[in-house]
Amino acid sequence: MKSRTILLIEDNPSDVGLTQRALQKAHILNNLVVASDGQEALDYLFGTGGYAGRDISDLPILTLLDMKLPKVPGLEVLRRIRAEACTHRMPVVILTSSKQEQDMAVAYDLGVNSYIHKPVDFQQFAEAVQQLGLYWLVLNQSPPRAVERMNPGWSKIA
Amino acid sequence: MSAMTPEHARSNPAADPSRGRRGSLPADSERALRKRAEAVAGESAGAIPENLEALSPEAARRALHELRVHQIELEMQNVELRRTQEELEASRALYFDLYDLAPVGYFTLSERGLILEANLTAAQLLGVARSALAKQPLSRFILPEDQDIHYRHYKQLLETGAPQAWELRLLRKDAAPFWARVEATTALDADGASVCRVVMSDITERLRAEQEIRWNAELEQRVRSRTAALEAANQELEAFAYSVAHDLRAPLRGIDGWSLALLEDYGAHLDTQAREHLDRVRSEAQHMGLLIDDLLQLSRVARAQIVPRAVDLTALAHTITARLQEEHPGRLLEFVIAPGLTSAGDAHLLEIVLTNLLDNAVKFTHARAQARIEFGKIEQAGESVFFVRDNGVGFDMAYVGMLFGTFQRLHKAAEFPGTGIGLATVQRVIHRHGGRVWADGRVGEGASFYFTLGGSHEK
Numbered sequence: 001m002k003s004r005t006i007l008l009i010e011d012n013p014s015d016v017g018l019t020q021r022a023l024q025k026a027h028i029l030n031n032l033v034v035a036s037d038g039q040e041a042l043d044y045l046f047g048t049g050g051y052a053g054r055d056i057s058d059l060p061i062l063t064l065l066d067m068k069l070p071k072v073p074g075l076e077v078l079r080r081i082r083a084e085a086c087t088h089r090m091p092v093v094i095l096t097s098s099k100q101e102q103d104m105a106v107a108y109d110l111g112v113n114s115y116i117h118k119p120v121d122f123q124q125f126a127e128a129v130q131q132l133g134l135y136w137l138v139l140n141q142s143p144p145r146a147v148e149r150m151n152p153g154w155s156k157i158a
Numbered sequence: 159m160s161a162m163t164p165e166h167a168r169s170n171p172a173a174d175p176s177r178g179r180r181g182s183l184p185a186d187s188e189r190a191l192r193k194r195a196e197a198v199a200g201e202s203a204g205a206i207p208e209n210l211e212a213l214s215p216e217a218a219r220r221a222l223h224e225l226r227v228h229q230i231e232l233e234m235q236n237v238e239l240r241r242t243q244e245e246l247e248a249s250r251a252l253y254f255d256l257y258d259l260a261p262v263g264y265f266t267l268s269e270r271g272l273i274l275e276a277n278l279t280a281a282q283l284l285g286v287a288r289s290a291l292a293k294q295p296l297s298r299f300i301l302p303e304d305q306d307i308h309y310r311h312y313k314q315l316l317e318t319g320a321p322q323a324w325e326l327r328l329l330r331k332d333a334a335p336f337w338a339r340v341e342a343t344t345a346l347d348a349d350g351a352s353v354c355r356v357v358m359s360d361i362t363e364r365l366r367a368e369q370e371i372r373w374n375a376e377l378e379q380r381v382r383s384r385t386a387a388l389e390a391a392n393q394e395l396e397a398f399a400y401s402v403a404h405d406l407r408a409p410l411r412g413i414d415g416w417s418l419a420l421l422e423d424y425g426a427h428l429d430t431q432a433r434e435h436l437d438r439v440r441s442e443a444q445h446m447g448l449l450i451d452d453l454l455q456l457s458r459v460a461r462a463q464i465v466p467r468a469v470d471l472t473a474l475a476h477t478i479t480a481r482l483q484e485e486h487p488g489r490l491l492e493f494v495i496a497p498g499l500t501s502a503g504d505a506h507l508l509e510i511v512l513t514n515l516l517d518n519a520v521k522f523t524h525a526r527a528q529a530r531i532e533f534g535k536i537e538q539a540g541e542s543v544f545f546v547r548d549n550g551v552g553f554d555m556a557y558v559g560m561l562f563g564t565f566q567r568l569h570k571a572a573e574f575p576g577t578g579i580g581l582a583t584v585q586r587v588i589h590r591h592g593g594r595v596w597a598d599g600r601v602g603e604g605a606s607f608y609f610t611l612g613g614s615h616e617k
Contacts, residue, residue, distance in 0.1 A: 014412035021419060032494035068404050097407040099401055101458075120407055120447025 003030045004061035009041040009077065010034065011069055013055075019064070019095075019129065026130035028137060038072025041065075042080055049069065059090050062136045065112075067096040067103055075106055082111045089143040091136055092148060120142055189256050216401045222596040256494050263358035266347070269316060271295050274353060283338070283360060285331040296356070301327040312342070315354060325361065337361050338396055392461070399457050406450055413443040445575075452579035455510065456564070461585050464504045471499040471508065471544065478513050482520050489529065491520060496534040499610045501545065507587045508611075514580040515607050521574055522550035522605065547606040552599040584609075 010016050016034055025030065029056070030122050035041035041063075043049035047056040063081070067074035074094065081087045092113040094107050116132065119125050213221065247333060258265060263280030265273055273291045281288040284299050300308050304326035321343045327335040341357045417439045472495055479493040488597040501508075516531065524530030532547040553561070553568050560566040562585040567578040584607075588595040592612025599605035 011410075012408055014416070015408060018411065018415040019414070097404040098400065110491070118407070118411060118412045120414055121444050122411065122418045125411065125415070 002118060005031045005033050005058070007044065007060035007063040008034045008039065009038070009064065009069065009074070010066045011036050015066075015118075016112055018125065022122075022126040022129035023133065025126050026133045028129075028133040030137065033060070037070040038074065038077045038119045040071075041069075041071060045082065047082065053069075057085060059087065061091070061142065062091045062132075064095045064132075065092055067098050067107075069093060075085060075103070075110065078107060078112055090091050091143075092139070094134065159617060166562075178380050180339075196364050198546050208232055261359075263356075264464045265296065265356040265358065267296060267342075267354040268352070269352055270313060271297060274347075283330070283358060285333060286330065299328050301329055303327070308340075311340070312354075315342050315344060316352075328358075337365050395457070396461070397456055402450060407447060410443045410447050412446075412448075414440050417443070431582055445577075449577045449579070452577040452583070456579055456583045456586065459507060459590070462504070462507060462590075464507065464590055466502050467505060468500055469503050469508050471501055471512070471533075472497055474505070474509055474512055475499075475516065476580065478516050479511070479531075482516060486520060489520070489524070491523075491529065492528060492530045492533070494530065494532040499533070499535055501542065501544070504587075507590070511584050511587050511609070512546075516582045518580060518607075519546055519550065519605075520547035522552075522569075523548050523578065524574075528552060541610055542612055543608050545606050545608045547604065547605040552601050552603045552605050553597075553600050555599065555609065558599075562595065 006028070008016065008019055010019065016036075023030075023035060033044060035044055037144070040050065040121060043051045044054065045056065045059075047054045051153070069077070072080075078094070081090060081092060081100045088111075093116060094112050094154050095116050095118055096103075097118050107115055113136075114132070116128055131133060166369045192251055195614050210218075210564050256277040260277060260279055263283045264275075264277040265280055266275040268274055273294050273296055276288055276291045278288060281291055284291070297305060297308060305326055307326050311322045314320070315322040315366040321341065323339065323341045325337060325339050328338045329335050337360070339361045342354050345353055345355050347353045417436045421428070421433060421436050428436070475493075475495045479491075479495065483489075483493075512533070516533070519531040520529065523531065526549055533544070534545055534547075536543050536545065551569075557568050560568060562581045564579055564582040565574065566582075569576075585595050588611070593610040595607065597605060597607050
């Protein structure tokens with residue numbers, strides 16, 4: 001079975017590289033899609049722009065979201081994800097340098113699943129990513145697909 | 159008085175304010191009257207009949223009676239006259255009081271604006287003798303710049319007959335011009351000529367009060383705009399802190415991460431020294447990360463809203479020391495925490511205080527086989543003083559002043575790692591609670607940190 005995608009929304013190439021490295025170290029071999037700004041992430045998720053025509057029912061198993069992003073900021077991306085029926089149950093983990101309390105409060109109010117502060121020490125970061133992978137990709141039961149549950153014709157198909 | 163004739167004195171009581179209101183005719187004037195009466199009587203002596211002897215006793219008695227009646231009548235007239243005189247004087251005194259000593263200046267002006275009459279207050283206002291006002295144009299006492307205002311209103315008054323009021327600056331002899339309010343109406347004098355009655359008052363005080371009100375309003379406005387500027391600056395600072403948090407930490411993570419990548423991927427190709435250099439790059443990057451974190455905490459502590467609640471300091475200390483024990487598995491740490499310590503304060507900020515103080519205590523006892531770290535409370539002058547005491551390396555009291563300064567360190571970084579921001583943060587939290595913090599120590603004999611939490615009394 002094809003492993004489900006991890007969506008990394010991050011504009012800093014160095015951080016993208018480090019995250020990839022941390023995922024490899026943790027033996028997380030899922031396909032990684034990188035969106036380098038908020039708009040690109042939304043395009044990917046909703047099949048618009050450069051991702052027009054993409055099968056949007058193929059949701060990422062985990063989305064790693066940075067807070068400070070070009071074009072559409074992280075909190076706005078989160079708000080849009082939670083506002084759309086097809087994505088609103090999707091696991092989103094904020095992975096950011098910001099420890100701003102108000103950011104954290106807003107993110108939780110918007111329904112983020114976890115808020116992880118990226119440490120400067122790469123080893124600590126790698127450990128965090130490993131735990132993240134273990135939890136979200138192995139231990140956690142994925143939510144039922146929101147689209148299917150909300151589709152009135154679903155019972156007939158079944 | 160002596161220089162004046164009695165007549166003059168009586169006709170103008172106002173000229174001599176020292177004179178009693180109800181003063182009767184003086185003895186002098188009575189004697190003078192008598193003299194005059196005798197003189198008149200002497201001239202008309204012929205009116206007395208020559209043949210008094212020829213009068214019958216009956217006629218003489220009648221004449222005598224007639225004289226008695228005349229005398230009584232005269233005396234009564236005299237009493238009446240004196241009473242009238244006294245009333246007149248009382249009335250004049252009242253007039254003097256009301257007119258001349260009024261708290262405002264009164265003028266009677268001719269249509270052409272010449273001063274016909276003025277009270278004493280008016281003369282005082284203009285700083286001249288009253289006699290110097292007679293027949294003078296009032297405009298002579300008006301500041302050149304304000305002549306127009308006066309002219310316009312005076313013209314309006316004469317044309318319309320409607321009462322007018324205006325404000326202008328008047329010249330005072332040998333003094334600075336002053337602001338006055340002028341109110342004027344038209345009237346007819348005893349001869350039926352049209353005159354203007356003018357009331358003038360010094361409004362310097364009122365204007366000063368108004369100016370003060372304006373200044374106060376201006377000051378308040380300035381305070382408001384400064385506050386707004388301060389709030390804007392604060393927001394900017396917050397944005398700056400946000401940038402620091404995000405933007406500065408990211409490159410540091412890169413430096414650390416890629417140095418490690420280099421070590422991991424190419425370590426085999428590097429000699430020992432090259433690997434040591436890379437280790438140093440990483441430790442410096444990590445240290446800078448800590449510095450940034452501590453600085454951000456310091457600035458957050460300064461801005462954070464204090465939410466005072468009853469805080470269980472004993473429980474808080476137990477939580478923190480359990481964590482410290484976990485972080486230092488190889489250390490023998492004895493924590494002595496007094497039971498039942500509580501205080502009103504912000505739980506989050508007080509946790510920062512205790513974390514910093516206990517963390518320091520653990521750090522500076524690392525050379526001790528057994529570290530003993532105490533958290534307790536003493537009563538001092540009716541005030542609860544909390545303390546954290548250790549048996550560590552202590553410090554020289556000569557440098558106690560540096561302890562709470564930002565980036566100030568008393569120990570070499572190699573010996574005791576740290577950022578030099580912890581105690582500055584502690585001090586800021588304590589100050590924000592209205593409390594005090596101080597330290598006591600001796601080299602080699604441990605250190606004690608004391609703090610109070612201001613008005614937040616122990617509960």
